[in-house]
Amino acid sequence: MHTELSVPYADTAPDQLSFALDLPELPALETRDLPGAFGSGLVTLRLLGASHQVVLRTGHGSLTETLACLGDRAPHLPSTVDTQLAGVKYRFAVRTDPLPVGEFGDTVTALRRGVARSPYGLVGVFPGDENAITALLVEPGHHRVAWRTWHAYPQTGHLVATRTTAIAQTEGDPR
Numbered sequence: 186m187h188t189e190l191s192v193p194y195a196d197t198a199p200d201q202l203s204f205a206l207d208l209p210e211l212p213a214l215e216t217r218d219l220p221g222a223f224g225s226g227l228v229t230l231r232l233l234g235a236s237h238q239v240v241l242r243t244g245h246g247s248l249t250e251t252l253a254c255l256g257d258r259a260p261h262l263p264s265t266v267d268t269q270l271a272g273v274k275y276r277f278a279v280r281t282d283p284l285p286v287g288e289f290g291d292t293v294t295a296l297r298r299g300v301a302r303s304p305y306g307l308v309g310v311f312p313g314d315e316n317a318i319t320a321l322l323v324e325p326g327h328h329r330v331a332w333r334t335w336h337a338y339p340q341t342g343h344l345v346a347t348r349t350t351a352i353a354q355t356e357g358d359p360r
Contacts, residue, residue, distance in 0.1 A: 192234050197338070197340065198341055199262075199336070199341070199345050202260060202336070203254070203258045204261065204262055204279070205250075205251045206250060206268070206270065207249075208255075209249070210238060210249060211231075211233055211251065211253070212233070213232060213233060214233065214234055214309060215231075215309055217307045219323055219325070222305060222323050222325035223241065223325065224327045224328060225244065226242055226243040227242040228241055228330060230332075232307060232309040232319055233251075233253050233319075235254040236254065236319055237252055237334055237336070238250065238251045238252075239321065239334075241271065241273070241351055242271075243271050243273060243353070245271050245272025245273075246270075246271040246272065247271050248270045248271045248275065252334065252336070265277065265278045266278075269354065272353060273351040273353055274354055275351050276350045276351075277347065277349045278348050279347045280345070281345045281346075282345075289316065290316055290339075292344065293315075293316040293337045293339075296318070297318055300321070300322045300335075303322055305323040305324070306321065306322040306323070307320070307322075314339045317337060317338075317339050318336075318337045319334070319336050320335045321333070322334075328353040329351070329353070330350075330351050331349060332348075333346065333347065333349075334349075
């Protein structure tokens with residue numbers, strides 16, 4: 186799913202991003218519910234003016250992954266996070282890559298088109314530059330779900346890419 190957003194994005198550089206698992210759902214510019222992407226749970230993709238949230242609801246509760254410019258928090262972007270929450274084993278990893286000028290636009294265009302074609306994707310294009318995007322893509326599963334996100338910063342030539350995996354925990358599972 187592709188959407189042209191009508192507001193400029195609030196974060197302007199990768200070093201302004203923060204990661205959180207303890208925030209409520211923030212006001213979204215666009216959302217996409219993906220029932221059945223994780224067994225009987227619900228995955229919701231949320232585009233924010235300041236990046237993204239992914240909400241995973243399970244029979245054990247919910248978790249809300251937020252990667253955004255958060256005015257009330259100092260920027261902090263851990264390279265990995267491993268935890269258990271809402272009945273899942275959760276793993277998050279992030280990478281920030283500077284891309285050469287000639288490669289940046291081609292890379293972002295390919296991402297934008299690929300994610301927009303997927304029945305499990307959501308991509309938002311911010312006004313002023315077709316390469317200013319936030320894209321989210323879910324890889325569905327019954328006991329495991331994964332998602333990837335990309336945040337493109339044409340003004341700095343950086344692409345922030347994340348990969349998250351959530352694996353359902355069973356009763357008595359020591360993991």
